[in-house]
Amino acid sequence: MxxxxxxxxxxxxxxxxxxxxxxxxxxxxxxxxxxxxxxxxxxxxxxxxxxxxxxxxxxxxxxxxxxxxxxxxxxxxxxxxxxxxxxxxxxxxxxxxxxxxLPVPDLPPAEAEAVAAELFKLTAEDSSPSVSKYVARQASVEQAREIVVHKSLYTLKEADPHSWAIPRLQGRAKAALVEIQADEYGGGRPDQVQATIFAGTMRGMDLSDAYGYYVNHLPALTLASFNMMSMFGLHRRLRGATTGHLAAFEMTSSISNRFYGNGFRRLGYGADVTWYFDEHVEADAVHEQIAGRDLAGALAEDEPDLLPDIIFGAQACLYMDSLTGAHLLDTWNREESSLRQPLSESVALP
Amino acid sequence: MSSQQRSSPSITACPDGLLLIRGDIELLTGTGDEITRKRKTIALCRCGASTIKPHCDGTHKLINFTTDNPQEPAAKPTEKSTTGSSTTDLQETVSDELGTERRTPSS
Structure with missing residues (x-):
């Protein structure tokens, strides 16, 4: 129960x-x-x-x-x-x-390779503040625990918001999304489910891995990032945005997770905590290619009318990331908690 | 599943990036030892700068790796190329930016 x-x-x-x-x-x-x-x-x-x-x-x-x-x-x-x-x-x-x-920019041709290139370009141009670099270099243990609490709202349900789109896609795009999600869900091995690995990170940092345990701590922006994914996923008409969001999410993940892993190692955490981040360095280098070309790119070819939403979804991902990143770094620079209420020194586990 | 039902292996050469490997394929070290394959679809480093070789870690994006072949066969050594010293210098910059120890490939 x-x-x-x-x-x-x-x-x-x-x-x-x-x-x-x-x-x-x-x-x-x-x-x-x-x-x-x-x-x-x-x-x-x-x-x-x-x-x-x-x-x-x-x-x-x-x-x-x-x-x-x-x-x-x-x-x-x-x-x-x-x-x-x-x-x-x-x-x-x-x-x-x-x-x-987020006005839609000039669109690439509705061809898989061009769409993938555009998505890689958008994510490479993203100049939003880098929380992961901050974590790698200077975050305190308390700030590291805060970032994990922020991440937990999505990551304890990792991949779920985009999975709503599976029956709403067909053919190549559906196969690509399932290829990514199957890996997210552990490829048939329950201990390898990404959300389960992340739960281990939380426990390793003396945080509760019970879903929703920290919702009262989380500011609106963190909720909004997750809500946006749910909104895209739960509306069939927004399936283009879901694929663009996932592509941008994956394309900004492998390198930032390397920073996170190094940051948590710098703070003295062991493999139980860093496994999740290290795993994503390798996994998301795979996923970003599939998401850009075979998912978003193939969808643009099959349903060209969805191309503006594919780009919109990617822009929205980057935009919400930039807002939450700015909030984290601003509050930390003021030596304040980024949460609505700071985490207690020792958290009572349920 | 019979072998006939298995899809034949494929290698996708991703532009400006990695090699994406799908299907049944043996991944071996130079001495013939098996390299553990943790997922069904894997990405192998093509730029040479990955910190988790032979797997890709996305570093090709940081070093502006390109898979375009040079127009002129005899490109000047000072020009930026896909391999050689410019990549090494950039990799050091990337490593420096990471600031801390690198991930060990044993995990």
């Missing part, structure tokens, strides 16, 4: 949503009606939805109805009209804000 962390609400929307989910679906037919109207207003008035603590937590909770793992709520809530309607209201603004921030 999993132990669920009690989630702290971050405002009226996440608070009312948690109250609603703690009832049974159908128990009160009017429940959620006011919440939906309040969400419309809150979304409309939000100055920056990407860093809106209340709305991003609400979205995370809503997606968790599909993934599981965040609360002991009645599982029928997953397909109730009210939570789905609230989700759509938040998603609509979330997506439009991202698209507004």
């Amino acid at each position: 999993p132990i669920f962390t009690s989630l702290d609400s971050r405002g009226p929307i996440s608070g009312s949503l948690l109250s609603m989910l703690n009832t049974l679906p159908g128990e009160d037919p009017d429940i959620g009606t006011d919440l939906l109207l309040d969400t419309v207003r809150s979304v409309r008035d939000a100055p920056d939805i990407l860093s809106d603590e209340d709305l991003q937590l609400a979205l995370l909770i809503l997606y968790s109805l599909h993934y599981g793992g965040l609360g002991n709520w009645d599982p029928r809530w997953e397909w109730q009209a009210k939570p789905l309607s609230i989700r759509l209201v938040i998603e609509e603004r979330f997506e439009s804000v991202l698209r507004g921030l």
